[in-house]
Amino acid sequence: MLTIRDITVRLGGRTILDGASATLPQSGKTGLIGRNGAGKSTLVKTIIGELEPDGGAIEMPKRARLGYIAQEAPSGTRTPFEAVLEADAERTALLAESETCTDPNRLGDVHERLIAIDAYAAPARAARILVGLGFDEAMQAQPLDSFSGGWKMRVALAALLFSQPDVLLLDEPSNHLDLEATLWLENFLQSYPGTLLIISHERDLLNTVADHILHLQGGKLTLYPGSYDSFERLRAERAAQAAAARANQDAQRKKLADYVARNSARASTAKQAQSRAKMLARMQPIAAMSEDPSMSFDFPSPDELRPPLVTMDLAAVGYTPGEPVLRRLNLRIDPEDRIALLGRNGNGKTTLARLLARQMEPMEGSLSFSPKIRIGYFTQYQVEELPADSTPLELMTRAMPGKPPVAVRGQLGRFGFSGDRATAETRTLSGGERARLALALVTRDAPHMLILDEPTNHLDVDAREALVQALNAFEGAVILVSHDRHMVELAADRLVLVDQGTAKPYDGSMADYVDFVLGRNQPKAEDKPGKREDKPARKTPTLSREELKALRRKVTEAETRMTRLQQQIAALDAALLDPAAAKGDLKDLAIGEIGKRHAETTASLEEAELAWLDASEALEAVMGG
Template sequence: MLTITDLSVRLAGRLLIDQSSVQITPGSRVGLVGRNGTGKSTLFKVIRSELAAEHGSVTLPPRWHIGSLAQEAPDGPESLIEVVLKADLERDALLREAETAHDPHRIAEIQTRLVDIDAHSAPARAAAILSGLGFSAANQLRACSEFSGGWRMRVALAATLFAAPDLLLLDEPTNYLDLEGTLWLEDHLAHYPRTVIVISHDRDLLESSVDQILHLDRGKLTLYRGSYSSFEEQRAARELLDAKQVKRQEAERARLQAFVDRFKAKASKARQAQSRVKMLERLKPITALVTQDVLEISFPPPEKTLSPPIIAVDNVSVGYDPTTPVLSRVTLRIDNDDRIALLGANGNGKSTLVKLLAGKLAPFSGRVTRADKLSIAYFAQHQLDELNEDASAYDHVRKLMGDAPEAKVRARAGAIGFSGKAADTKAGKLSGGEKARLLLGLATFFGPNMIILDEPTNHLDIDSRAALAEAINDFPGAVIMVSHDRYLIEACAERLWLVADRTVTNYDGDLDDYRRVVLSAASADAPRERNNGNDKPQRTRSDNRGPLKKRIVEAEAEIARVSEIIAKIDTALALPDIFTRDPKQAAQLSKARANAADALARAEEQWLEASAQYDEAAG
């Protein structure tokens, strides 16, 4: 059991957690929620013993292993599957020891333990996790260094999940995922067999993957049973109850004070008055659960409504190399008030499509027709790094308003969420959520006809995401969304486009249908294929010969390794008195040999399969 007792944590002079206690039972799946900056990530550091508490304690069962997402993405020449497999430290150590062990008894112990931890199925389990997070079978064999930082963070997540720690701590794990990866992770966490605590602002993950909500608010931790919607209901009821209790206490305090004020000067009533004074002192104030107002998000409307369609795409081919277009045969139209969400795994061409729509990419063939004077606002997460770190929100707004009076600039900065002193805070000191708000305000500053939002929710908390959904629904122009946040899509999108198989099609189902398709594909024998890199075209069959050759070599090495282990066990079993001298050891050796024989058979099957695929690719 994870027990937090009277915990107080202070960071940079600020009291984040104030004398809080909570118990989390083994096997619980807990969503840790709270506004940005309340101390959720700090609590994780205390649990991992990376930060000392000012007061109180956090205790865990002595043999529990804690696993959490690495701060830095893995890098180096090792393949993705090797990086993930090495996350199981015990399995990795046992396999290395098995290569050099000579004592028959120790060999038997190693092989028995490998069976106990299901080590021989580890490559298949690791491959399934990588596939669920978006890596094709071929890409799993590529070097980790070949991938971008975001994709390598997915590898770090895969390694953490594969290790299956007793206590799994995940801090905003969906920030590096697309919708497909997020849907897979929701399902994986919902069936996680040990204890998990996940910090997330993804409402659907909290609704489908956890069974308890741990709320951190104004320094206090409160554990609620049930999903996120159940938490909201319980918290609303508690707010109402506390408000009533506060009102009753205020009335009682006023009554006691009135008695004291009236009779404190009368000798006959002095004792009663003094008694009321003591009652007032003992009447500790009830802290009402004050709901913190969420800053509104709003998009200025376009000055003029354009004649539909505002964009028409006819049989377009587009990409970065005319010989291998990312998208082909694309025909679509966008009207003034469309709300469209793009589905499809990362690498399938969503970024290419939005660049085409925004006019940042010209088509190789076909025709794109745009309405006259069409204005498009584009928001993407990578643009957060393009903000001038030394300039304030006021400075950024001033740059767009030229010689406008000071009052107007201040008013406009306030309209996008930066009023008063907040307008003068340098961008480098803003939180991720504040930067996202600023960038949203700047991108839509002049009232566009269409807004393109590429993962706009990564740094926004749950309430701010709801404010964003409201802003989208209030905006009279068109909106194109790319998001892993299912709540945002369901709240705003009226049409779904699927970007897959190098083209764009209308998706007639809803997100529940799409979720079933994604999870079905992830659980199929053949891993889900994705490009994993800047909309580059998929590899041809001949391009896959390199990874297949590597699989053949790895299978041959596994066959040789297991064959050597079997030879050692056979030597030990050949001793004439082994069964009479030490029957327990003999039984262990016999079991170890059977397990090794099974592993050898699997390795030979993998070699045969890879060899057949290699011959087929060779043509």
Template sequence: MIQITDMTFRIAGRSLFDEASATIPDGHKVGLVGRNGTGKSTLLKLLTDEYHPDGGEILVSGGRGVEDPIGMVSQEAPSGPDTPLEVVLRADKERERLLTEAETTDDPMRIAEVQTRLADIGAHAAPARAAAILAGLGFDDAMQAAPMSSFSGGWRMRVALAAVLFAEPEILLLDEPTNHLDLEATVWLEAYLARYPKTLVIVSHDRGLLNKAVDAILHLENLKLTLYQGGYDRFEKTREERLAQIEAQRAKQSAQRKHMEAFIERFRYKASKARQAQSRIKALERMEKLPDAVNEPTTRFSFPNPEELPPPLVTFDNASVGYEPGKTVLKGLGFRIDGDDRIGLLGRNGNGKSTLAKLIAGRLAKFDGDEHRSAKLRVGFFAQHQIEDLDPEATPAEHMARLMPGALPDKVRARLGGVGLVQDKQTTKAKHLSGGEKARLTLALITYDSPHVLILDEPTNHLDIDARDALVQALNDYTGAVILISHDRRLLELTVDRLWLVANGTVKPYEGDLDGYRDWLRQEERAARVAASEDEPDKKNDRKQARQASAEKRRQTADIRKKIREAEKKLEKLTQRKAQLEERLADPKIYEGPTADLKEVILKKEAVDREIESAEAEWLEAESALEEAS
């Protein structure tokens, strides 16, 4: 259990929490959200005693007899000669200690106790469980047996995540766990965390994860903490309703206050009305102080649109590509890209998505085959390493001015403003910018010359939810072609209309949608688990049968999944309609007009509420049917 009571905390003279309170009961899964820089990661450090509050208190307790209930991903990525499997297994401290004791003790009674405890904690099944977690995060058998020193920093951080998941602490704290994952590993993690049997607090800007893996949202805003039940979409709706109600109350209170103040001003010195005036003065003093209005800045992105070029912009025919001669990553590539294409790349990390992106961007040369590019083609390419490659001593204005020599300062500032870098952020050195601000600067740098093709490789890792929504809008307004690699399903769903699957050394169109792809991944995972549980001589045949069964299940559940998607779309439209009606009801002017108009709005809202209830029932019925069929 986590109990935060009137907690105050300041860092470098800046207040992050002011008498904030919240309670997270045992077994609850909570998403911690708030704008960049509000103190979400700081709160995790307060929970682990890395920081200590200036006022109030934080109480953290685990299960009975648990000495150290909190688990968090290590900030130091593991390295050295150990394998990922060995690193993950060592995360269970009790198992490690008991195994060592079992090999060293000579006391028969103690040996019996140790073996009993090892059986109780499932110690002998631990290697299989650790391997399953690593597989879910993208490590095949060969990778699980390779030395940690052979992996990049991103893959080592995946091992650190696997280790804390394997340890299964009473309270699991995760800070942006999907930043080093691809879409496939993110889908696995969503399902894993949704089943996590203990307390979970996760900082994330991934709507999909916050909708599927948690049952409550802890919102950090205005130095306070507010707990909302449900996933992110429900939180967003509930918060909007709450703000609308407060705004309506504020308007009503303001009118009452003006009326009383006018009475007091007019009659406070008139003997016959003095008592009534004093009564109103006391009523004003007792009037409840409503929360301050939230005036958060709106995040906006815009990318300059290119001039139109005749199609196709890029074509490849029977091409292959790699990084060293004789080590081909992708082959048999045949495709074209036109100016209005919106393409999402699917496939596990290591399959070649980034290699394909670099080929299209002209960063890698083909080994063989045919290639054609429009002579005037300009390509904007975003990759994570570019954020780290920024000049730490240069400001965003200086970075942009280097690319736009001779441009007027107003034009430079306008381009930075197009990605939300405004005012003092334009003159702050890059080393003092947040990860999200560096990502915005990189987006500005790659789009300054109005590229015809925009290639984005995981652009949202450091962006908060509002910035991600702004990126969606900017990409939909942009008139050039977009090629997108992202673990953020919502970004893909709202911006691309074609999917390519990068797998088995080549690239092919994927005919389904992202829901179908998610279901296929989960079926493949189940099939792999079934195949792994059988004896070695029968594995090949069992894998074939599992794949056939998986395909048959997908065919049988296609109609159900279609009903689920239709119900979700219907719910989304009804929720938007309800929000519009509630906005009208929150407007004080409607209460000053004809009663018939007010009654009509109320009746419409009641009708929408009934439709939402019916649509939710349809969705739940379809979800239950899909779960039974799976």
């Protein structure tokens, strides 16, 4: 059991943790959440002893082993397999002793202990963990220094999981993982025998793994039972209760203030008025649920282009002449397309994204773009490479030469950088703020196609939801690479699987893909991705597998389109009620044009609702049969 008792931590004169307390359930799986900058990493550093608290204590059983990934990635000539095996210090020491021990009694004890800790099955267990995290047999035998920083951090994670500490602390473990490895990790953590505390902003991971949510807000900790979705429901209920209580208190305060104002001057009621004035002074205001007003994403709408935006015909792309990473690429992208690229890291998702971003040329085949297309390309490296000594205003001014200051500040304002935040040095911004700044920079020209490669790594759960809403309201095309399947499910209409040296449409839903990756409901060889054209799919009693997946996809596409149109109508409603509050391209429209667009969007919503209804009824009829 891990107990956090009245922990207070002050850094740089600022109180990060203020008498925070919580007791984690024995062998429980607790998700630690909170806004960026709330102090989650500070709490973990305090638990592992890296920070000394100003008050309070961390309590654990004396012999409990605590495991946490060090910030420095493993390196050297060791292989990933060797590094993982060495993580079990007891096994390593006992094996070394068994080679040199001459005392037969001690040697017997050593071998007995090796058997007790299942030391001889350890190599197979280490290999399984590495495979789950994306290391094939050849990669397991390569030296660590041949890998990038992200892959080295995977080795560190594998070593920690292999060592099986009694209390396992994980800080954003999926940041260096692709979707496939994230799914494996979720499966692994579900059956982890020890106590788990995991910092994560991934809703699906928290829903799958966590049985408690520890919420850090305002320096305090609150433990909620259940998954993240359960926490969201409880938080919404508390917010509604607080709002009702605040409204009731405001009414009471107004009533008391009116009484004092009307009766203070009259001798007959002065005493009662004085009493009510004291009552009013003692009444502590009920605080509203904390929300971050600067958490904003508002992508500028591009001017219209005729479809297609991009056409690819038997194209190939790679880095070495004659050795393409991807070949036989056939893809068409139209305005308002929402495409998610699936596949393991190393299969070529980023290569395809760079080709679409015009950072690479095809080796063969053809690739054509609409002549006037503007493309915005976001990668996580842009976040890390922002100059530390510049301000958002300086960076945007340099990125928009010749534009008036009002346009520069307007683009920053779309992403929450107004007032002092626009002139704060980048080094002082949180990871989420830097991600918003990078997105503001790449969308400054109102791109027709937005390519996002892992845009959520620096964003908390609420910021991810805001990004999803902004993507659904965006009027250009979106190409998304993300291991956050919640975002993929809500923001993508089409799935493309990058695998086996090419990219092909994936006709199933994200749920189908998750089942495929985890080996559940596996299709036969002829139905696997990339081989569907070889043999006809086996028929179900009513529809073929392919027809059933296509029907499910129609339902999902209609739902996504309905959500996007509803958000657009909400923005149009707000603009009609208050033209001064209009956002995006609505600012430049006359009230009559806004009304016309409202009517067109409403008609489109009705069409989407009919399409959803038809597809849903057809699917229900098939499933019912």
